[in-house]
Amino acid sequence: MDVVLTDFIRALRNADVRVSTSETLDAFNAVQLIGYENRATLKQALSLVLPKTFDEKMTFDACFDRFFARRPLRALTPESEASQDGEATGQSSEDTASEGNASGQGAAEADAPGSSHSSQSKAAEGATADDESGAAAPPDVAAAAVSSLLGQLLMRGNTMEINIEIHAAGEQVGVQRIKVFTQKGVYTQRILEAMGNTPLQQEIAALAQSPAAGNRQLGAELNRRRDWLREMVRGYVEQQFLLYADVTGRRLREDLLKNVRLASIDGRHHRLVQDVVRRMARRLVAAYSRRRKVFHRGQLHLPRTLRHNMKYDDAIFDLKWKSTRVARPRVFAICDVSGSVANYAAFMLMFLYSLDEVLPKVRSFVFSSELDEVSGLFQQYPMDEAMALALRQYGNGATDYGRALADFSSLCLDEIDKKTTIIILGDGRNNFGSSRLDLMKQLYDRCQRLVWLNPEPRAIWNTGDSEMRHFSAYCHQVDECSTLTQLERFVSGLLRYSR
Amino acid sequence: MTDIQQIASSIASIGEHLESHHYICSEQIATAVYLAFHLRKPVLIEGPPGVGKTELAKTTAAMFDLPLIRLQCYEGLDEAKALYEWKYGKQLLYTQVLKRTLDEVLQGAKGFAESVRRLHEFGDIFFSEEFLEARPLLKALQAENGCVLLIDEIDKSDHEFESLLLELLSDYQVSIPEIGTVKAKHEPPLVFLTSNNTREISDALKRRCLHLYIPFPDVKLEQRIVQARVPEIPDQLREQLVAFIHKLRDMDLKKVPSISETIDWARTLLLLHAERLEPGLVRDTMNVILKYQEDIENVQPQLAALVREP
Numbered sequence: 062m063d064v065v066l067t068d069f070i071r072a073l074r075n076a077d078v079r080v081s082t083s084e085t086l087d088a089f090n091a092v093q094l095i096g097y098e099n100r101a102t103l104k105q106a107l108s109l110v111l112p113k114t115f116d117e118k119m120t121f122d123a124c125f126d127r128f129f130a131r132r133p134l135r136a137l138t139p140e141s142e143a144s145q146d147g148e149a150t151g152q153s154s155e156d157t158a159s160e161g162n163a164s165g166q167g168a169a170e171a172d173a174p175g176s177s178h179s180s181q182s183k184a185a186e187g188a189t190a191d192d193e194s195g196a197a198a199p200p201d202v203a204a205a206a207v208s209s210l211l212g213q214l215l216m217r218g219n220t221m222e223i224n225i226e227i228h229a230a231g232e233q234v235g236v237q238r239i240k241v242f243t244q245k246g247v248y249t250q251r252i253l254e255a256m257g258n259t260p261l262q263q264e265i266a267a268l269a270q271s272p273a274a275g276n277r278q279l280g281a282e283l284n285r286r287r288d289w290l291r292e293m294v295r296g297y298v299e300q301q302f303l304l305y306a307d308v309t310g311r312r313l314r315e316d317l318l319k320n321v322r323l324a325s326i327d328g329r330h331h332r333l334v335q336d337v338v339r340r341m342a343r344r345l346v347a348a349y350s351r352r353r354k355v356f357h358r359g360q361l362h363l364p365r366t367l368r369h370n371m372k373y374d375d376a377i378f379d380l381k382w383k384s385t386r387v388a389r390p391r392v393f394a395i396c397d398v399s400g401s402v403a404n405y406a407a408f409m410l411m412f413l414y415s416l417d418e419v420l421p422k423v424r425s426f427v428f429s430s431e432l433d434e435v436s437g438l439f440q441q442y443p444m445d446e447a448m449a450l451a452l453r454q455y456g457n458g459a460t461d462y463g464r465a466l467a468d469f470s471s472l473c474l475d476e477i478d479k480k481t482t483i484i485i486l487g488d489g490r491n492n493f494g495s496s497r498l499d500l501m502k503q504l505y506d507r508c509q510r511l512v513w514l515n516p517e518p519r520a521i522w523n524t525g526d527s528e529m530r531h532f533s534a535y536c537h538q539v540d541e542c543s544t545l546t547q548l549e550r551f552v553s554g555l556l557r558y559s560r
Numbered sequence: 561m562t563d564i565q566q567i568a569s570s571i572a573s574i575g576e577h578l579e580s581h582h583y584i585c586s587e588q589i590a591t592a593v594y595l596a597f598h599l600r601k602p603v604l605i606e607g608p609p610g611v612g613k614t615e616l617a618k619t620t621a622a623m624f625d626l627p628l629i630r631l632q633c634y635e636g637l638d639e640a641k642a643l644y645e646w647k648y649g650k651q652l653l654y655t656q657v658l659k660r661t662l663d664e665v666l667q668g669a670k671g672f673a674e675s676v677r678r679l680h681e682f683g684d685i686f687f688s689e690e691f692l693e694a695r696p697l698l699k700a701l702q703a704e705n706g707c708v709l710l711i712d713e714i715d716k717s718d719h720e721f722e723s724l725l726l727e728l729l730s731d732y733q734v735s736i737p738e739i740g741t742v743k744a745k746h747e748p749p750l751v752f753l754t755s756n757n758t759r760e761i762s763d764a765l766k767r768r769c770l771h772l773y774i775p776f777p778d779v780k781l782e783q784r785i786v787q788a789r790v791p792e793i794p795d796q797l798r799e800q801l802v803a804f805i806h807k808l809r810d811m812d813l814k815k816v817p818s819i820s821e822t823i824d825w826a827r828t829l830l831l832l833h834a835e836r837l838e839p840g841l842v843r844d845t846m847n848v849i850l851k852y853q854e855d856i857e858n859v860q861p862q863l864a865a866l867v868r869e870p
Contacts, residue, residue, distance in 0.1 A: 079763070081767050083767055083768075084767060087599065087601065087770075090599055091595055091599065094594075094595065094598050094599070095591075095595075101587070102571065102587075102591060105587060105588045105591040106591055106595060108588075109588075109591065109592050109595055109603075109770040109771060109772055110595070110770060110771075112771065113604075113763075113766040113767070113769075113771045114766075114771075115606070115773055118771075118773055343760070346760070347760065347762075372648040372649070372652070373648075373652075374652060418759060418760075
């Protein structure tokens, strides 16, 4: 049974639930205490031990249900068996009995799906079950009538035996190498082939054309059982996919997304990008959420020293130094949301607002020609909606940096002080309008840091109507910022600098 | 002791005993207490405010008849307030009182080195357990017959404090430089940590805990909770009231009403001798369940419809 649990934990890890070794041990202890008998209790117990956030609990629920789902076992029912064995009446009762036995074992087996636990013991069990049926009944007529090996196996209908075969075939074709979901069909087919599907297929075809009614009936039954086998194999592949693949494919895509130009990301990937951004943000929050104190070396804090040393009978030996808590930066983000740059603005704002634990004071402004504050939108609506609203309201106009800077200055020049960081996101293409560099200089002088992020590749800056050369004279930092990785690097730098 | 063992013998028994202490819980919660008891693991409880996180720890203590030691976390909480502190005053007083004795001890000692050597013969009396002021965490370790330790609102504390807890939570011991390692006496305490998720708790801490998420209960469970807490309330009113609260929780509000507010409201209505919910009555008592004017204004216009609907 332990293999089941480790397999399950592996599937969990694949589904992005972080499970450490110590948690695995806890899970074993919990299972020893609770047992496998009651599925609901088992689920509750494991959900206490393994997933450690609300999101992970959701994933866990889905994963548990999929992993421990009962495999369909509707095919091998006694009724169908009886009808098929109509001619050999004397034997049918024996047969149904052994059949019931087999399906009973099958149910037990389904409780522990994907169980590759010591296949030898299972094989032994299967063998004994086989011996028994062999000893009890005269040679199985139905099975003997079928010539292909797989067909005989199917007609014997021992679920355990079939499962072992599926596993063996799976190993043979290397189902563990499955990577993306489109391969499921291929692997199902390959496993069936390895089990000897082709001779079976031929036999079924031959039987269907046979003149004898009994043979045709047998062919139909064989066909039905083959379909059932396919279901079984499909279920097995599904499970292996859960265990081995699923995320490798997704991780691949995520890695790609991190390095692709944001503007060229397709709309249908936006969900995934949001996930990536959220995860990056969480990592940054974890790294920077400690507030630092800076100690002024050599400056004695006299009142605190005296107060602190009172308990030592006023003998001053424990000195206290002056320190200041470093204030969190105030960030003003100004984003160009005209057609070409809008996508980047969306991602940057998403990033900044995902960091509200470490950057609580982000104010955002958007412009194409006019500039206005949109912080309220982001507080009021979820991220997507806020962005869409901002774009609809301010997105359609010709870019005018001069006007935007003038608007910004009149809105909040007074609030910019030595603790403020201003981030401007834009391509610097000003349609040959006035760039109001005087205002840039004013901002530059007042703020702690002024950063310009340009989504265009550095090579085409300063071409055409781009004013980057002039603007960058009044910036503390100018960066290219067109992929998520660059964005993350920039934000990380922002946090480190202002910590 | 056997009593405790008996109560904790099965998940169902824990559920029943919690219920007899007026704490109605889902099976998930009972399972958590069961595992916490048998695996001796701390439980980190998360969930929206007012679903009975703190109450669970209190009730568990009452159920096992163990003392409850509570540590309320806040920003700036440090080891001097959570773990231990030296009794400076007492140390000072004793040095003053013992000055004469010290003189006698040191009499005839030649030179500084010999004086120090003589003092050393008496050991570090001033840094022994006599002068140690135990704070909640140390107290919990020293409790004779075990206890329930509640570390409330861990998310309000600093990162440093979280790291301080790690040793305690994994090994039930703390290291004090002057004395050594203090281990739990007999029974390690049952530890409950609660968090409102105002910030992410570090992975290291989470790894050492069982993680229990308590969501808002479903209608049936909440009805049982109200019945257990306010048994005098008429059945019809109780059903209406719980249904109404659940409708509010589905709405987009700044702060949705929690279980504790449901219970408060039930008590209020009982006090007003209400037989069933009326729009007027709800309007007058709304400030018991909704704590923001904005929310109240949002709900007001839909009130009649909300109450009428079955």
